[in-house]
Amino acid sequence: MLDYLVVGLGIAGVSICEELEKKKKSYRVINDVSQVATLVAGGLYNPVILKRFTLAWKAEEQLKIAIPFYKSLEQKLNVQLDYKLPIFRRFASIEEQNLWFEASDKAGLSAFLSPKLLKNHNPYINAPYGYGQVLHTGRIDTALLLKSYESRLVSENKLLSETFDYNLLNIHREYITYQGLTVKKIIFSEGFSMKKNPFFKYLPLTSTKGEYLTVKAPELRESNAIKSSIFLIPWEKDVYRVGATYKWKDISNQPTEASKTELLQKLDSILKCDYEVIDQVAGIRPTVVDRRPLVGEHPVYKNVFALNGLGSRGVLIAPFASIQLINYIEQNGDIDVEMNIHRFTEKYFKGLHP
Ligand SMILES: Cc1cc2nc3c(=O)[nH]c(=O)nc-3n(C[C@H](O)[C@H](O)[C@H](O)COP(=O)(O)OP(=O)(O)OC[C@H]3O[C@@H](n4cnc5c(N)ncnc54)[C@H](O)[C@@H]3O)c2cc1C
Numbered sequence: 001m002l003d004y005l006v007v008g009l010g011i012a013g014v015s016i017c018e019e020l021e022k023k024k025k026s027y028r029v030i031n032d033v034s035q036v037a038t039l040v041a042g043g044l045y046n047p048v049i050l051k052r053f054t055l056a057w058k059a060e061e062q063l064k065i066a067i068p069f070y071k072s073l074e075q076k077l078n079v080q081l082d083y084k085l086p087i088f089r090r091f092a093s094i095e096e097q098n099l100w101f102e103a104s105d106k107a108g109l110s111a112f113l114s115p116k117l118l119k120n121h122n123p124y125i126n127a128p129y130g131y132g133q134v135l136h137t138g139r140i141d142t143a144l145l146l147k148s149y150e151s152r153l154v155s156e157n158k159l160l161s162e163t164f165d166y167n168l169l170n171i172h173r174e175y176i177t178y179q180g181l182t183v184k185k186i187i188f189s190e191g192f193s194m195k196k197n198p199f200f201k202y203l204p205l206t207s208t209k210g211e212y213l214t215v216k217a218p219e220l221r222e223s224n225a226i227k228s229s230i231f232l233i234p235w236e237k238d239v240y241r242v243g244a245t246y247k248w249k250d251i252s253n254q255p256t257e258a259s260k261t262e263l264l265q266k267l268d269s270i271l272k273c274d275y276e277v278i279d280q281v282a283g284i285r286p287t288v289v290d291r292r293p294l295v296g297e298h299p300v301y302k303n304v305f306a307l308n309g310l311g312s313r314g315v316l317i318a319p320f321a322s323i324q325l326i327n328y329i330e331q332n333g334d335i336d337v338e339m340n341i342h343r344f345t346e347k348y349f350k351g352l353h354p
Contacts, residue, residue, distance in 0.1 A: 005183040010038035012189035015322035035191035040281040043140040053103035062316040069319040077148040087137040090228040091129035100132040124273035192284040208285040211259040212243035217275035255280040296341040
């Protein structure tokens with residue numbers, strides 16, 4: 001009998017596996033490519049909400065956990081994942097500059113918002129009001145992380161690359177069977193596909209589709225991530241990611257012409273050089289009505305768990321949430337009430353059995 005079965009290997013699944021390894025637990029992972037959020041993500045980590053100049057939920061705490069988490073993955077997988085990348089918030093007006101300086105004085109934020117006004121020195125970017133710099137930011141190469149992690153799991157015989165079939169799951173009090181596997185516990189981390197999971201589909205998970213363009217702009221030579229109405233992220237030599245969009249109705253992973261047009265319009269408002277679009281990707285962010293993750297134990301089945309709802313901040317939240325989930329299961333630790341799925345039990349579950 002194995003200790004765990006993990007369904008879904010995005011950033012949530014990787015973080016769960018890492019915690020299980022720390023606790024020396026045996027596990028298998030089942031993963032398909034029905035969702036691609038982690039694969040297409042910009043991978044930015046940034047503790048500040050750049051629309052309102054406020055600190056993101058528990059961001060300081062999450063950052064302290066995430067940086068060593070990715071460092072240890074770099075060592076384990078022997079790849080570079082964490083690129084320290086300054087994020088420059090482009091100001092659209094004097095008023096915005098003033099709001100930034102007010103915010104940079106506030107407790108909590110002062111560690112992350114530089115109080116200096118930075119002038120734009122790039123002749124190919126339109127930024128007459130300059131920038132404010134967010135501190136302690138960077139980019140995780142999430143696509144490489146997934147690829148390397150998958151290879152490692154394959155070499156250790158821990159990964160089944162297939163679609164999990166919920167109908168084949170048998171849950172008993174002391175153990176769970178699935179096909180030829182017997183495990184003590186199962187953790188679901190399927191991203192937006194959780195909507196198809198009979199155990200957790202009662203949870204109020206919604207979709208926020210996001211799309212990025214990849215553009216080649218040899219003249220631009222910008223080494224900072226620029227945030228205006230979109231992000232312009234240096235990706236590789238002369239290549240930049242531009243995005244992302246936020247769409248709440250379309251649940252497909254297909255790129256659209258409408259999003260391309262929207263992103264190009266926004267890009268043209270800040271760029272003053274030629275560029276060529278070389279790629280477009282799309283994915284679904286698993287989002288929750290109250291913008292907090294979904295972490296915890298099924299209301300009826302005490303050996304069935306979920307980690308989901310990472311929204312647009314999976315890079316920072318996943319390592320933080322997985323520590324709490326595995327500590328809860330293995331050591332009876334607490335799960336932050338704001339992300340514990342029990343906050344929805346009364347309202348949505350009402351004793352329904354899958
Ligand atoms: C365009 C875009 C840009 C983004 N940029 C950023 C960013 O810069 N910074 C940041 O922090 N976050 C960003 N995000 C958000 C981030 O990508 C998500 O928060 C995170 O990837 C969600 O991870 P997850 O593991 O929960 O889900 P996913 O990455 O969707 O992974 C779920 C996995 O489970 C698999 N699966 C599902 N159902 C089954 C099944 N039945 N059987 C087997 N396998 C199954 C899926 O195929 C997938 O591999 C972005 C998202 C998008 C779409």
